[in-house]
Amino acid sequence: MQRWKLIVEYVGTGYVGWQRQREFENxxxxxIEDALFRFCKQKIAVYAAGRTDAGVHATGQVVHLDLDYxxxxxxxxxxxxxxxxxxxxxxxxxxxxDATPVLPDFHARFMAKxxxxxxxxxxxxxxxxxxxxxxxxxxxxxxxxxxQDAARHLVGTHDFTTFRAQECQAKSPIRxxxxxxxxxxxxxxxxxxxxRIMLESQSFLHHQVRNIVGTLVLVGEGKWTSADVASALAxxxxxxxxxxxxxxxxxxxxxxxx
Amino acid sequence: MQRWKLIVEYVGTGYVGWQRQREFENxxxxxIEDALFRFCKQKIAVYAAGRTDAGVHATGQVVHLDLDYxxxxxxxxxxxxxxxxxxxxxxxxxxxxDATPVLPDFHARFMAKxxxxxxxxxxxxxxxxxxxxxxxxxxxxxxxxxxQDAARHLVGTHDFTTFRAQECQAKSPIRxxxxxxxxxxxxxxxxxxxxRIMLESQSFLHHQVRNIVGTLVLVGEGKWTSADVASALAxxxxxxxxxxxxxxxxxxxxxxxx
Numbered sequence: 001m002q003r004w005k006l007i008v009e010y011v012g013t014g015y016v017g018w019q020r021q022r023e024f025e026n027x028x029x030x031x032i033e034d035a036l037f038r039f040c041k042q043k044i045a046v047y048a049a050g051r052t053d054a055g056v057h058a059t060g061q062v063v064h065l066d067l068d069y070x071x072x073x074x075x076x077x078x079x080x081x082x083x084x085x086x087x088x089x090x091x092x093x094x095x096x097x098d099a100t101p102v103l104p105d106f107h108a109r110f111m112a113k114x115x116x117x118x119x120x121x122x123x124x125x126x127x128x129x130x131x132x133x134x135x136x137x138x139x140x141x142x143x144x145x146x147x148q149d150a151a152r153h154l155v156g157t158h159d160f161t162t163f164r165a166q167e168c169q170a171k172s173p174i175r176x177x178x179x180x181x182x183x184x185x186x187x188x189x190x191x192x193x194x195x196r197i198m199l200e201s202q203s204f205l206h207h208q209v210r211n212i213v214g215t216l217v218l219v220g221e222g223k224w225t226s227a228d229v230a231s232a233l234a235x236x237x238x239x240x241x242x243x244x245x246x247x248x249x250x251x252x253x254x255x256x257x258x
Numbered sequence: 259m260q261r262w263k264l265i266v267e268y269v270g271t272g273y274v275g276w277q278r279q280r281e282f283e284n285x286x287x288x289x290i291e292d293a294l295f296r297f298c299k300q301k302i303a304v305y306a307a308g309r310t311d312a313g314v315h316a317t318g319q320v321v322h323l324d325l326d327y328x329x330x331x332x333x334x335x336x337x338x339x340x341x342x343x344x345x346x347x348x349x350x351x352x353x354x355x356d357a358t359p360v361l362p363d364f365h366a367r368f369m370a371k372x373x374x375x376x377x378x379x380x381x382x383x384x385x386x387x388x389x390x391x392x393x394x395x396x397x398x399x400x401x402x403x404x405x406q407d408a409a410r411h412l413v414g415t416h417d418f419t420t421f422r423a424q425e426c427q428a429k430s431p432i433r434x435x436x437x438x439x440x441x442x443x444x445x446x447x448x449x450x451x452x453x454r455i456m457l458e459s460q461s462f463l464h465h466q467v468r469n470i471v472g473t474l475v476l477v478g479e480g481k482w483t484s485a486d487v488a489s490a491l492a493x494x495x496x497x498x499x500x501x502x503x504x505x506x507x508x509x510x511x512x513x514x515x516x
Contacts, residue, residue: 011388097450126267188355189356190355
């Protein structure tokens with residue numbers, strides 16, 4: 001029995017999220033388990049670092065699984081496992097970009113020390129057609145400096161109840177946001193702006209990233225001040241937070257382990 | 259009557275190309291003309307700088323049209339025309355990113371002095387799922403330096419018969435390729451490489467870009483040498499050129515006017 005660590009990319013648009021729920025639901029987990037079954041005729045469960053929601057993407061999801069491969073005459077290599085899974089995943093928009101053997105105590109979720117999410121917004125009048133499923137489209141310009149200023153209040157260790165979904169199952173609402181960077185670049189040769197909000201933490205509460213982004217956009221639109229974000233955080237009340245940004249702009253970029 | 263210059267973005271995947279052909283065919287031109295009709299109830303023809311093929315994208319297509327707008331009490335602004343067209347184009351993956359009034363002698367196609375195309379290739383084992391309709395996926399690594407070396411033979415003024423589609427209607431096969439740059443960047447944290455081939459010329463022959471790219475990829479794969487490209491060009495024979503790269507990697511980026 002060998003434990004494997006996979007790095008997985010996917011376009012979350014067509015899936016009801018990472019996690020297998022009821023039967024016949026189209027989840028990323030189910031598709032990978034089905035591909036594994038087609039490859040080695042075994043029912044193998046896979047575990048992910050982050051159980052991304054419906055519509056959320058990944059470029060660096062980490063997955064582990066145990067495989068007792070009895071196929072060829074030679075031991076299975078990472079190259080072969082990757083190739084086989086990718087062949088069986090087609091035409092899903094799910095790709096295994098790396099497969100490495102790891103020690104049996106590796107756990108994709110419980111051993112994750114740091115996660116990096118990227119939330120993309122395109123602010124311009126015209127729809128960002130080439131990235132329509134990969135960004136949140138805002139019609140009006142956003143005040144980036146104001147958003148950056150407001151973001152400072154959220155970095156560090158806080159009770160994030162204001163930014164936590166009602167249904168969040170985490171025991172504690174306290175999290176340490178190591179990084180909350182907002183960068184802006186031109187999206188086109190005209191008025192389009194491409195915003196990338198990078199958020200790093202050991203772990204996130206349910207909808208924490210999307211609730212933070214929804215709130216920062218209120219600041220960018222001039223509806224909230226930076227101080228409003230500080231008081232919303234201090235209120236420890238979800239009703240005081242901004243709306244949940246849509247799933248399509250969010251992507252799990254990287255998971256770090258010790 | 260006012261002439262307007264539009265900058266148009268589109269995802270070419272679902273369209274049979276720019277140009278309106280038979281009725282009921284889904285072309286970019288037809289969709290824009292239909293949106294114009296819904297906006298002002300007039301049948302107005304639109305003209306593009308580059309008549310992109312089926313599946314080819316644009317981020318900077320230039321289009322002109324004449325409009326005698328009798329709508330509101332005030333003259334139509336570029337802001338309003340853009341907004342109206344974008345509203346009527348939805349849910350097409352076609353967006354008007356800029357609309358400017360121009361002099362009546364402006365012609366998107368005949369006055370174009372320079373066109374810039376970008377051809378994207380992702381070279382790695384796993385499918386580039388987030389960009390599946392926007393890049394040509396090659397499974398094996400490409401020798402970028404060899405491709406760059408081969409590209410030098412094609413820059414400048416040449417008879418490009420070797421790289422011209424049989425059905426090309428241009429009078430002369432002679433074109434001046436001002437620029438043929440190949441840059442490579444990491445596509446992921448593993449073995450993925452993101453190649454961008456930028457080609458600039460006053461005008462291109464039919465399939466010239468895709469035939470050049472298909473040939474350069476033969477060099478990148480080690481099947482052809484740089485000298486083979488020089489002799490293929492000199493042969494002035496389409497049968498001596500490489501295959502036509504797929505449409506999905508190609509995008510019309512910019513059109514310059516005097």
